[in-house]
Amino acid sequence: MVGAPSRRLLLAQAAALAGAALTPAAWTSALAQTRLAAYPFRAGIASGEPLSDGVVLWTRLVTDPKAMDAGMTRAPVQVRWEIAEDEGLKRTVARGERMAVAEAGHSVHVEVGGLRPDREYWYRFTAGGHASPLGRTRTAPRPDADVSKLRLAYGSCQKYESGFYAAHRALAAERPDLVLFLGDYIYEKAASDAGVRRHPEVACLDLASYRQRYAWYKADADLQAAHAAAPWMVMWDDHEVSNDYGNDQDRSPTPPAEFLKRRAAAYQAYYENMPLRRLAKPVGPQMQLYRALRWGRLARLAVVDDRQYRDRRTCDELSRGKMIPAACPARTDPDRSLLGAGQEAWLQRELRQTGARWNLLGQQTLMAEVIAPDGRVSNDGWDGYAQTRRRVLEGWRDAKTSNPVVLGGDVHTFFAADLAFEPGGKPVASEFVGGSIASLGRSKEIVQGMLAIQPDLKFGDGDTRGYGVVEITPKACEVTFRGVENALVQGSPVRDLAKFVVEDGEAGMKRA
Structure with a gap:
């Protein structure tokens, strides 16, 4: 049909819009909040995609799950994470910080590396003066490992x-x-x-x-x-x-x-x-x-x-x-x-x-x-x-x-x-x-x-x-x-x- 946009053009336009929304340039001029009045881990925490040396840790800051904006403002929020070899988080093996931004729905994805294969780990997030629940995760065995189950x-x-x-x-x-x-x-x-x-x-x-x-x-x-x-x-x-x-x-x-x-x-x-x-x-x-x-x-x-x-x-x-x-x-x-x-x-x-x-x-x-x-x-x-x-x-x-x-x-x-x-x-x-x-x-x-x-x-x-x-x-x-x-x-x-x-x-x- 004359004048109809091609599928390739539609995909390219949608890709450009989505890519811009997730770039750091969209939020680098803002300052992260230091304190949140309401508990921000109402959507919980998760881990996924285990490899023999790492795993993904996830959370999304939500203070009101029923609100269209999840109860969050447009301001970025600093999120800290830690992962340890024990449930008490005494033997911490990695920690860091990420910025949760409105353009990504205040979600955080942390790809943790350098972990040991085929073992359990425990992790937690903190943000705005609040701590998340504790999560259990694990790594996969080495690809060449003989595994019993x-x-x-x-x-x-x-x-x-x-x-x-x-x-x-x-x-x-x-x-x-x-x-x-x-x-x-x-x-x-x-x-x-x-x-x-x-x-x-x-x-x-x-x-x-x-x-x-x-x-x-x-x-x-x-x-x-x-x-x-x-x-x-x-x-x-x-x-x-x-x-x-x-x-x-x-x-x-x-x-x-x-x-x-x-x-x-x-x-x-x-x-x-x-x-x-x-x-x-x-x-x-x-x-x-x-x-x-x-x-x-x-x-x-x-x-x-x-x-x-x-x-x-x-x-x-x-x-x-x-x-x-x-x-x-x-x-x-x-x-x-x-x-x-x-x-x-x-x-x-x-x-x-x-x-x-x-x-x-x-x-x-x-x-x-x-x-x-x-x-x-x-x-x-x-x-x-x-x-x-x-x-x-x-x-x-x-x-x-x-x-x-x-x-x-x-x-x-x-x-x-x-x-x-x-x-x-x-x-x-x-x-x-x-x-x-x-x-x-x-x-x-x-x-x-x-x-x-x-x-x-x-x-x-x-x-x-x-x-x-x-x-x-x-x-x-x-x-x-x-x-x-x-x-x-x-x-x-x-x-x-x-x-x-x-x-x-x-x-x-x-x-x-």
Whole structure:
């Protein structure tokens, strides 16, 4: 269309605006406050992205989580941090200062280096005369280390209105080595009367409203406890931006140029509120979040982004909501990708080059194929991009990748499945979807129908909220689904729902 701005120009303009907002020049002329009247750690603290010699420490200064400005003025605030080898912070190994500035939502990201591999540390922030809670973190083992175990907790989908965060309280008590969060950390729509508690009245459409939503969620004490208990690795799904979005579109008729502005605001807010490294800092509506973590020779975790780079949705003209005919030709078009060509190439290199015994793939949704009785599939995930899934399976097979295991979220239901080229075929990998922290799931009738249709689905529970725990040794990978008795009740107890085991060198799961 004549006169329409190009996508490249739109990306460049958004990038320039975002980059300017985060540069020191925006605040160097201001003086830092020395005293804050109100407690500034209402959003808690966190750590993440562990390496063998370092970790990221994070906080965001918030005095009023419900205020659009988080209760903070535009003035910068000096934040001190320290990290030690003991809970009493007597054996301090590093400390420093950072400036929290309004242009970055008063967030602080500290990339601590020079730490010892495979050990626990404790950390704390101070600002404006106040001290944060104490946080526990740890470093990864050396890449070449022989490691006896990895204990990882994972979850997703924590709609604030739908339930309380008893799952996070229990997860914190697990004291895992690592927490993997697979998306839908916030939900972007305006408040409704349907839940047990309310989040903000306005929908997230700009940077201020996304920032407010994160502060509101992060004020929850159980979520804060989970962040303070262990280092996190995070990946977004759709609700961090907009329901069912992919690339430059969501389900609304918003023009791509307008949607990219919203995506840029959402990505900046996401970076500000997560314990991420500088390499992940967004440039306008672009933010590279796919990456891998090595846990000695024992395990490698690759985390992929199935939202930002995907081709446009399949067969929308034939859809009923997000359900499309499984026979739609575009669904199996090899030129279409859920991950994008660049990320797919990166993932294939990871599959070929890994020397780990166990190879985990963290992705946002259910990877196994599910065709409904009426012959339809969802076009919002792997079923809408069937050849991308096939290429991943072929990559595992052709590279002889050792012990592939998939972890997922998004569908608000616990699922355990084997992944094969054909339904009921020889397993290539196993998949475990860890339910949802609070978001409501599928009914028992729908889940039982899915299990009846798809022989590779071995377990399903959509009635129970919770998370998963993965315990890896050289001999086996054991996955436990942990369910909250009643997520509508604050502090509800948690119990084991089901356990599964994948044995070293043997594709396919067993009930433990």
